[in-house]
Structures are given as C-alpha cells and as structure tokens.
Amino acid sequence: MESNIDPPVPGLHIPGPPEELAHTDRVHTANRAASVLSVTIAAVMVATSAIGLLVPDLYDESAWAREALRGGDLVTLVLAAPLLIGSLWLAARGSRRARAVWIGMLAYAVYNSAFYAFGTSFNDAFLLHVALLSMSIFALACAIVGTDLVAISDAFRGVRVARWVGLFLVVVGGMQGALWLFVIARNAVTGELIADVPAAGQHLVFALDLVFLVPSLVLAGVLLFRRIPLGFLLGTAMAVMGAVYQVNMLAAGVFQDRADVAGATAFAPEGVGLTIAFTVAALVMLAPRKERLAA
Secondary structure, three states, X not given: OOOOXXXXXXXXXXXXXXXXHHHHHHHHHHHHHHHHHHHHHHHHHHHHHHHHHHOOOOOOOOHHHHHHHHXXXXXXXXXXXXXXXXXXXXXXXXXXXXXXXXXXXXXXXXXHXXXXXXXXXXXXXXXXXXXXXXXXXXXXXXXXXXXXXXXXXXXXXXXXXXXXXXXXXXXXXXXXXXXXXXXXXXHHHHOOOOOOOOHHHHHHHHHHHHHHHHHHHHXXXXXXXXXXXXXXXXXXXXXXXXXXXXXXXXXXXXXXHHOOOOOOOOOOXXXXXXXXXXXXXXXXXXXXXXXXXXX
C-alpha cells in the first residue's frame, strides 16, 4: 500500500515546535543583551578605574576606604576587565568553561561596583559607578538565562573534586556570615565594632556580604556539592569571582599599608591563604579534561 505522505525534500529545514523556537529566540536575545552589556561594562570598568587611580582626591572618604577603593581600581583595571573581555570572547566561540568565568566576572562587577555606588560620597565618577552596577546586574541575569545548563553539566561533570569545591564554598560563605553576625550581635549588646575600621565601612561590608556574597557562596556550594547542572555553573563562577576579589582585597591592603592606615597589613596571611584556596578551586573546576572513549 502506497503512503500518501510525501518524502522529505532534501535540504529542506523543518522548523521545530513554536515553544522550542520561542525558547531559542529568548536564549539568543538574552545572550546578545548580556554580550553587548559586558563590552560596555568592561569599557566603564577601565574608565572608572583609571579615574580612581589618576585623580588622587576623587574619593573624599577616610584613608581606610580611599586606599581600599584605589587598590580595587588597580585590580579591576589590570585583571578583572581583561578577564571579563577574554572570557566573553571565548564563550562566544563556544567554550563552556569560559562561560562560567564570564558569569563569575559579571558577579565580580556587581559586588565590586556596589561598594563604589553605595559607599562613596558624590564624586565626578558617581554616575559611571551607578551605571556600572545597573548594567552588571542585568548582564548577569541575562547571561545566566542564556546558558545551556545541559551543556554546562556535560563540560563539568567529569570534575571529580566538584563536591569538595562545593563544600569549600559553603564553609567559606558560612564562616563569613557567622563572623559578621557575631560582630553585629556583639555591637547590639556592647556597642563594640571591629577596631581600626570606620563604622560606615563596616556597615557597608556587612550589608553587601550578607545580602549578596554569603548567600551566593552557600547556594552555589550546595548546588555544586549535589552536582546539579546549575551548581556546576554557579560553583565555578563563584570560585572565579572569589579568587579575583581576594586579589582585590590584597591590593587594598597594600594600598592601605603604604598610606600608613591604622591596622592595615599588606599581604595578610589569611588573605593570601584565601586567595590561594579560591584560585585552586577555580583552576580545578576549569582544568581541561580528556574525553573518555566509549568501550
């Protein structure tokens, strides 16, 4: 019996279901928005960091805050902005590991720019800092939405120490949160704060860490420990973000020490240790691996 169904025409592309096409279009739009924003973010990063380093009186803050901001400007200029652009370029060429780095650098941009937008007095770069924070938030959201989590899972599933990296993120985030909660509770009872650090600076650090950094580290660590696809993405991204921001904090300590800020120490041992730990965590997640051959 002959079939009434015509055979497919060679070379003819048959589109998928409308839902699949709509999803593909949303992903493409999110990726395009995140990419355009990321290029702009990198440019603004370079501009604001250069201004902060070249204009000595830009930050009308205490010596502790001023030198910390200038140290952050140096790291953002020479490390964070190049990493953002480099990872974006590699991610656009199909690298799944680079995509995790890209998202980690966008997380760095959100966290770091919040200190400048909320923690400084009005200055000539204020609107640039606000624009940087806003663009970074939306770029991060679009980049995550545009990520193929199945592909990310395939790229990172072979990482045997992923659970250990996840546990590390949970421990660091948990200990950081517990420390700040202890200081805040002690202040409520005794009025005591961390010595040699301005109260306004502590308030900002506590707020941003407890709102953004601590929950992000713990959530990413838990998801990575459970080897959930989103966990591979967020866990790797937060390891990268943590490594770069620890370098930022080391630079801040060097700038503060050179300015004779009370209580400041260049290359504090705990800071060096965390920098090494986050860097190792990022590298073991990103290290290339040989594909297993089918038996």
